[in-house]
Amino acid sequence: MRPNFYLQNFLRQPSIRAAGEFSLPLIHAPISFVDVGDIAHVAARVLTTEGHDGRVHDLTGPEALTYAEVADEFSHVLGRPVRYVGLPDDEARAAMLRGGMPEFHVDALMEVARAYREGGAETVTSTVPDITGVRPSGVPHSCAGTAGSSAGSRGSGGRAGEPAGPHRLSRGREEPPAWPVP
Template identity: 75%
Template sequence: MILLTGASGNVGTALLAELRAEGVPVRAAYRDPRKVTEDAVLLDFAVPDTLGPALDGVDTVFLLAATGPDQPVHELNLLEAARKAGARVVKLSVWRADEELSPIARLHRPAERALTSSGLRWTILRPNFYLQNFLRQTSIREAGVFSQPLINAPISFIDTGDVARAAARVLTSDGHDGRIYDLTGPRALTYVEAAEVFSDVLGKPVRYVHFPDDEARAAMIGRGLPEFQADALIEVARAYRDGGAETVTSAVQDLTGEPAVEFADFVRRHRDFFG
């Protein structure tokens, strides 16, 4: 039995569908008691009393807590419960988390360190920037433009569906203990090159514009992003502004036997959204 935390997020939702389609025994974990069903359980990272029951009968845990100031404590709580249960743990982390170049990486790193010294069977997945972040950009449809904090260098964007497919293979097959997989898309693009792909696929001009960090932060908050996450994304942009996120790996292909999604295919799939 696999316990899937983060089941309501982009990766978690796709992973849950992938595992259920394959007939894999999986138990989704939710903080909202209204979502508890025969194959879904209540789990609140901040309430340790909910962790043991959620892990009852579980041999593998997919670990993903919500991004926020309490994330390290929440993930460490779950790791302690997994240690007591003797469960294997597959941790979804972020790109280059071990270098702690950004606030988001620093949120994931305590659980990574604890996991590797826990004595448990473990695997860590470190995906690069998600393509799905572009789905926040309604301005592509409305005005043929998207804005991001300034990053000049290419990024090997990855589809969350590919992250889910890779995670499913790790969760359901042997040979991954003690491994760290860096997950990327099949090629690296700058935001300017991404705008060109949008233009080609959508058949309309699309431009990338960037603002000073303080203006980019205000714009993200204006779109409804919490201040903590906006600040973290600005720091991510600063960390990779001139390079560091352009590496392309074959991990998705190696794990799943299928290539990672191309940027243009992602845009085609969401053509209705982008307009």
């Protein structure tokens, strides 16, 4: 299975609720974000049904959106403005390092940002509904999950209505601001 950019990365952006914005490396192109719950449902089917040996399943959400369009979705769900702040590479890198992210991880995320910047992640596949029989969750579902979570929390990665809980490091501290993980 090859999932595209996880929708739940937005749930790790407490600044959406706290400040009405989220900052990520500057990317202009649309991305077909995929919900981790959809990935889990596909995995369950792939592991329990025949016909998947040796096959590659590209997993995406139902549409490709830019970060600015995702901010618009959050604005609609939260009932107040939310904006995307695209950071130049040097500022994004410095912010991740200040947040305590290991340098090797920062390097990998910056490479992904450069690859996605002008395109390459906008393809939408029908794999999720083809395998599960259910339409992928999409960005509005993720936005609603974020709106229903407390600041600094993230959803369980499941479907609407499932409980959300705080994401903590092993020592009980709040996790530092996260950056996208494809």
